[in-house]
Amino acid sequence: MCGVLIGYYVGAVAAYEMLELSSLGAAFFPPAGVALAALIASPTRRWAPILIAVAIAETFVNIQHGVAIGLPLAGFALANVLGPLVGAFAVTRHSHRIDLARVSDLMWFIGGGVLLGPLVSGLVGGTTVWMTTPRPFVDTAAAWWLGDALGAMIVGALIISMFATDLPRFSLPETVLTVAFTGGVAFVIHWWTTQPAGFIAIIPLMFLSARNGTRAAAIGSMLITAVVVASWVGGHGSVSGFSAEGGVLLTKLQLLTMAAAALLVAAEAAELEAASRLAGVQYETVQLLRRALAPDTEMHGRFADAEGVSRSADQRLEVGGDWYDIIETDDDRVGIVIGDVVGHGEEALIQMGQLRFAAQAFVMMSRDSGQVLEWLAYYADTCTGGTYATCLVAYYDPATGQLNYASAGHPPGLVGSGDGSWRWLSGARSTPIGVPSNKQRVSETIEVDGDASLVVYTDGVVERAGEIIDTGLARMFDAVSGPEHNSVTQLVDRLVTAGSDDASFVRVELRRGQPVVAVPSDGSAPFPPPA
Incomplete structure (x- = not known):
């Protein structure tokens, strides 16, 4: 005062x-x-x-x-x-x-x-x-x-x-x-x-x-x-x-x-x-999230070596709604997961992170790829607010050479046997994650002779504007199975149209071998599945 x-x-x-x-x-x-x-x-x-x-x-x-x-x-x-x-x-x-x-x-x-x-x-x-x-x-x-x-x-x-x-x-x-x-x-x-x-x-x-x-x-x-x-x-x-x-x-x-x-x-x-x-803080946060979610370009394990490329249609983010993981389980099987969230940008990046980490946990908890997709679909419906995605899950058993796989609306993978032949993984298909369905998601198991190669990818690799999907699939089959040995990056540069869609491509070299971790005698999973 x-x-x-x-x-x-x-x-x-x-x-x-x-x-x-x-x-x-x-x-x-x-x-x-x-x-x-x-x-x-x-x-x-x-x-x-x-x-x-x-x-x-x-x-x-x-x-x-x-x-x-x-x-x-x-x-x-x-x-x-x-x-x-x-x-x-x-x-x-x-x-x-x-x-x-x-x-x-x-x-x-x-x-x-x-x-x-x-x-x-x-x-x-x-x-x-x-x-x-x-x-x-x-x-x-x-x-x-x-x-x-x-x-x-x-x-x-x-x-x-x-x-x-x-x-x-x-x-x-x-x-x-x-x-x-x-x-x-x-x-x-x-x-x-x-x-x-x-x-x-x-x-x-x-x-x-x-x-x-x-x-x-x-x-x-x-x-x-x-x-x-x-x-x-x-x-x-x-x-x-x-x-x-x-x-x-x-x-x-x-x-x-x-x-x-x-x-x-x-x-x-x-x-x-x-x-x-x-905006700068938000950009740095997104980039930090991007770096945390970006899949590795190379992965090496006892029974698998993998090389992968993931590109985003949104050049600001470099990584979009696609993801992939190569996971060695506790019983020495090799788990392969690749997925594609619908959409682009930050929202797809966040939804991808949610599904990716959930899928990692489910792969470690199960021995059946169809069951992993069931759990992932339930998680997406109840915990992410209705995320839509395609996903392919596969397990490779190095002791038997069996490949167990299932697809939720995802493009079919390619598997190459030791004799040089390639075939599509076209079975065990179900609706994409987030799409209601009364049918149970089932898996299919095939035998792979000798050491094998597995190629999985997202639709951005094979889809191009103005052409049917079969044309892109044939183009990719020729590129993968051809006599010349191209790196993953070279293959993606050859197959992908820049900026059209998020695109991921992974080639996994699978090796036969004998697991060293004992599986429970009753055949149950190393971890009990969720109730």
């Missing part, structure tokens, strides 16, 4: 001095900004002491400067208490914590604190003057309104901007240099010319605001206003083509507009920078 009392008193005295020294009869009212900022920055329970301090300071200054006791004294005090009160009430209805680095808060500050509150003060003050002197009501109310509005905008914004959230953008050396240049431009305009050219100073002021934020904008606006007031006090600042009073009103409107524009530019720049930082 004491700080408000002293600040308001000093500002009111300064306003009277400006009014008396200026040959143009010009002034703005800094205490309006002091009172408004004090109310906005304080909880409503402290408003009463603040308003009492404002009334006391206003009354004391008015008595010092010869305002008659009675209606003039009471009317002036009421005007300068009611204006900040209405303005602060309007602003804080939007938010109790005003941050001028946010565009929405700034607009409420300008609308409520700079326009509405001073308008109420001007109406009350203009009525008081009209009732006690012969001065016209409209001229008095307009001058009062603009004086209070300029005080609220310049002083109030300067105080409130000290609590803005864009401080990291504030560079003291750059602010000092730009403010000095801006003040010099304003000095030349208002001291050495009578042309209505005040808006020229907005150019360096906008640069200052965009580069250094809300505080710099408020400081620059304050300096320009101080230069203008100094020109008024020094007998300068008249505007050609306007009366003295008209020129002052025009200059006040210019100052108000420039200050509002500067703060708006600063707030927009702060929000753009905050959005850019948030």
